[in-house]
Amino acid sequence: MTTAVVVGGSTGVGRGVADAWAAAGCRVLTLNRSRPVGPGAELLEHVEVDLAEPDAARVVLRSLPDEIDLLCYSAVYFTAGRAPLAETTERDWEAQWRINVHGLWLALHTLLPALRRAAPSVVLSISSEVVYNAGPMRAGYAATKAAARGLVESLAQEEDPDVVRVVQALPAQMVDSPGIRARRPDDFDYADYMTGDDFGPLARDLVERRAADLAGEVLVVDHGGAFRPLGDTLPTSQSRPAGVSA
Template sequence: MSAARPVRRAVVVGGSTGIGRGVADAWAALGIETHVFSRSRPAGDGGDRLVWHHLDFRDPEQAKEALRAGIPEQVDLACYSAVYFTATREPFTQVSEADWLDQFAINVHGLSWTLRAALPALREAGPGLFLHISSEVVYNAGPNRSGYAATKAAADSLIRSVSQETDPARTVFVQALPSGMVDSPGIRARRSADFDYSGYMSPASFAPLAAELARTRGVPYAGDALVVDGEGVWSPVADGLPVSQSRPLAGRS
C-alpha cells in the first residue's frame, strides 16, 4: 500500500480579487489547499474553495499576527499580490500623506512581513516557490504615479535582494507582471460607469502561469520576471520591456 500523497498548500496575500484571485483560483482548481489573506472575503465562483484569513496591512500588528497564525508550517507555493494605488493619478506634490504612506504599507512593508512569515514554511517544502506580482511601472516609471512607481520598484529590489540571500534549493523566487491593464475591482473604482473594459486583461490570464509554477515549483524560471499577456502566454522581461501604461501630460508645472 503506497503512502498517501502529502497535501500541497499555498498562500496568496491579496487573493480575494484581481491577479491574486486568478492565481488563487488556479491553485485551488489543482486541488491545492489555498489560503487567502485579504481585507475582504473571496466571493463569487470558487470562493468557497479558498481558506480565508482577514488581514489589513493598515493595521501592522493585526497583519503580522494574521500571517503568523494563519500561514501553515509547510507551504509549497506563496504569492504576494496585495497592492495599493491612489484613487486618481496625481502629481507628486498633490499626493496626500495618507495615500503615500498606504502605498508603502501595502506595496513594500506588507511584502516584507509576508516574506518574514512565509520563508520558513517555504524552506520546509524544499523548494518552495515565492511568486511576487510586479508591474511595468518598475521599468517605465511615469508621471502622476510617483508613489506607485517608487513602491513597486522597492518591492522588485527587495525580492531580487532576498533571492540572492536564499538557497534556490530551498526557495525559488519568480516575479510576474501583466502586459496591460487588468480588469479588477480596484481598477473599476477608478473608472467611470460607462468605461469599456474590452481591451483589458482578465485575472484568469494568470491561471496558466500559476499552473505551470505549481507543476515546476518555478525552478525553470528562478529569478525571472515574466510578462503575462491576455492570452495567458508569458515571456521574460529581458526579452522585451512591457509597454508603459502611463498617460502623457498635457503640460508641466
C-alpha cells in the first residue's frame, strides 16, 4: 500500500491533499496538533506533533514508516493578523520561522531516507504567491515562505528525480481555512475563496503518475482544481494596501 504523510493535514490545503490521497487508497498519516474531524476523517491516521517543539517533533518523525511514498508539507503559521514590520512581535516572528521554515527542514531532513527507499517518491511543498509578490503588512510571512522556496528548490536540484521528485504548489486565490476564518469578521463572505478540495486533482495525479513530468516544477492550482506551471507569469497578489486590515 502507498504510504502518504501530510504535515499540517487536519485542515485547509493539507486536508484536501490528505482526503484525496486517502480516497485513492493510500495509507495517510496526518501530522498535527489537532485531530482531523468531519467527513473522511475516519480514513486518516492522526499522529500528534507540535513543530514548535523540534526535539519532540523529531522523535515523532523518526517513528514514521521506513518507506514513505508521498510527503506533503502544508503546516503554516500566519500570525493573528497582518501588521507592519514595526508592530510585529518577536514571538510571532520566531513562530513563523519555527513552523514555516524550520519545521519544513526538520520534516525533509528526517524523512529523506524513507522517501529514498520508496523511489520514486514525491515531496509536495505548499507554497504561496507571497513568495513572488511580497507585500505590505506581512513581512514575516513573505520572508519565511521565500526561505521555504529556496530550501525546497535546493532539495529538488540535489535529489535524483528518479528517486525523489520535488514539487511545489500554490493556490491561485485565498483558501478558506480555520486560520483565515480566525482573521476575518463573522459575516465575511467566502464564496469566492478556494478550498482544500481544489488541491484534490493534483494530489490524485501525484498518486497515479508519481510526478513523472513534474519534478522541480512550481504549480499554480486554480479554483476548481485545474493546475498549471507557474512559468514566467507572477501569480496574482493577495496583498491589500497598507493600512487595510486582513
